[in-house]
Amino acid sequence: MSSDSQLPKIQELDRALAQIAGQIRILVPLQWPASAEDEFLAAFRAGRPELPKVKLTPRPVGGDLEALANVQKQCDRAHPIGNLVYKTARSYESAVRMLAGIGTPAFTEYSAQLYGLPTDRYRTQKVTPLTAADFFLTTTDRLLGGKQLPELVADIPSKEFGERVQKKLDRFFVEDRVEVVLDPDLASKAVGGSTRIRVREGARFSTLDLAQLVNHEAYVHSATILNGKRQKNLLCLGLGSPRTTRTQEGLAVLAELLTMSIDVMRLRRVALRVRAIQDALEGADFIEVFKGFLEAGQSEEESFKSAQRVFRGGDVRGKVVFTKDSVYLKGLLEVHTFVKVAIRDNRPELVRALFAGRMTLGDVVELAPYFESGWLQGPAYVPPWAEDPRRLVAVLAYSAFINEVNMSEVGLQHFPAFEERAATGSVRQS
Numbered sequence: 411m412s413s414d415s416q417l418p419k420i421q422e423l424d425r426a427l428a429q430i431a432g433q434i435r436i437l438v439p440l441q442w443p444a445s446a447e448d449e450f451l452a453a454f455r456a457g458r459p460e461l462p463k464v465k466l467t468p469r470p471v472g473g474d475l476e477a478l479a480n481v482q483k484q485c486d487r488a489h490p491i492g493n494l495v496y497k498t499a500r501s502y503e504s505a506v507r508m509l510a511g512i513g514t515p516a517f518t519e520y521s522a523q524l525y526g527l528p529t530d531r532y533r534t535q536k537v538t539p540l541t542a543a544d545f546f547l548t549t550t551d552r553l554l555g556g557k558q559l560p561e562l563v564a565d566i567p568s569k570e571f572g573e574r575v576q577k578k579l580d581r582f583f584v585e586d587r588v589e590v591v592l593d594p595d596l597a598s599k600a601v602g603g604s605t606r607i608r609v610r611e612g613a614r615f616s617t618l619d620l621a622q623l624v625n626h627e628a629y630v631h632s633a634t635i636l637n638g639k640r641q642k643n644l645l646c647l648g649l650g651s652p653r654t655t656r657t658q659e660g661l662a663v664l665a666e667l668l669t670m671s672i673d674v675m676r677l678r679r680v681a682l683r684v685r686a687i688q689d690a691l692e693g694a695d696f697i698e699v700f701k702g703f704l705e706a707g708q709s710e711e712e713s714f715k716s717a718q719r720v721f722r723g724g725d726v727r728g729k730v731v732f733t734k735d736s737v738y739l740k741g742l743l744e745v746h747t748f749v750k751v752a753i754r755d756n757r758p759e760l761v762r763a764l765f766a767g768r769m770t771l772g773d774v775v776e777l778a779p780y781f782e783s784g785w786l787q788g789p790a791y792v793p794p795w796a797e798d799p800r801r802l803v804a805v806l807a808y809s810a811f812i813n814e815v816n817m818s819e820v821g822l823q824h825f826p827a828f829e830e831r832a833a834t835g836s837v838r839q840s
Contacts, residue, residue: 416492420491423485424646426477427495427502428646434505436509439723441595442464442466449463450462451710461727462696462718469510469512478506481495482496490777491777494773495646498651502652508520513725517724518730521732525652525737526539526740527539528687539684539739539743542684564614564615564616564619566614568612568613571619572590576590579628583628583636586636587605588604588628588632590606590608591606594611598715599619599623602631603631604639607632626662626665630658630793633791634765636790637765637790640790653770656770658741658768659738659741659742660737660738660741660742661764669795675707681739682702682703683716684735685702686720689702690721690728693729696728700717719732750806750810753799760778763788763789765791766786
């Protein structure tokens with residue numbers, strides 16, 4: 411690969427893009443003031459709910475669009491690395507246009523370009539993020555309705571929780587320092603970056619939250635960005651560009667599933683956000699979406715923060731929303747399928763390569779020759795479940811087989827009868 415005459419020019423564009431992208435922050439301009447929650451909940455508890463009065467300032471375009479257009483113009487899309495740089499620059503262009511359109515329909519238009527919609531469907535498939543969300547909600551509604559699940563106790567204060575997380579980070583990131591920071595203004599309970607993981611100050615956590623955060627935020631989000639920053643030949647892999655969000659979140663949720671760190675309420679939160687985005691796109695306002703989360707079992711505080719995720723950057727009256735949370739289920743379906751295909755096709759190295767930087771699934775396939783040649787480095791930090799492909803082969807082989815069992819024909823009452831027939835030798839194929 412070092413003999414590729416186009417690489418020096420592409421690397422020059424890559425460095426230029428990294429400099430431009432370093433000035434673009436997506437979530438920061440969308441943050442709501444902490445007072446918005448206090449004011450809304452006070453009015454709601456008084457029986458006179460009012461739409462939040464939040465005024466966000468659209469981000470000035472400045473010279474970003476011109477600079478990003480210049481990078482795209484010079485990229486050779488016929489070259490795998492050139493095409494990656496082009497697509498990364500294009501995603502930042504969409505992000506800039508989205509932030510410039512805060513509060514207007516253009517915001518949702520570009521949000522959909524970056525993150526998709528709940529109703530997106532591949533041509534060869536029938537499922538969408540919305541059908542997956544509704545399936546998960548219906549299934550767990552029945553389970554929760556039985557009152558058989560013990561309540562998950564969240565009794566760990568944020569300070570103690572952060573200290574526990576820090577110990578695990580120090581053992582995993584042996585060559586880098588990733589610090590836990592308490593942040594009272596965080597909309598989600600935790601967010602992972604390359605040098606720090608922010609935890610919402612004042613929240614209370616459970617032991618399951620600890621496993622979820624470590625496997626989702628640290629072992630995926632922090633690990634991939636740190637691994638990406640080690641790629642001296644291709645800085646794009648250390649950027650965390652918007653186009654990689656779907657793969658990132660899908661990989662992180664899959665990690666929760668494979669490590670059994672996810673719980674029913676976490677799965678419901680992910681599904682409820684997808685359903686809420688669709689409701690808001692169809693015209694539901696902030697109060698209606700808030701009540702939807704509340705009726706689904708979330709506390710008033712969590713319901714506000716969940717609704718806030720949908721409307722940040724949008725219009726609290728509905729239809730103009732932030733669609734980012736669509737990526738969790740869509741990404742999960744894609745990454746799970748990718749992993750199964752990679753194992754099926756005897757390409758387990760592609761699963762490990764997912765952690766070598768911030769990439770899409772297509773990037774991993776197209777960049778495979780560059781990893782094989784050593785031009786791109788393999789990941790330094792890989793979670794245990796992905797480090798050894800033998801574990802994945804066993805789990806996926808079993809899941810592929812068990813999917814063939816016709817569960818609609820099986821009830822609990824069948825098990826005693828089946829054992830009785832087996833004991834008398836009367837079991838037969840039917």
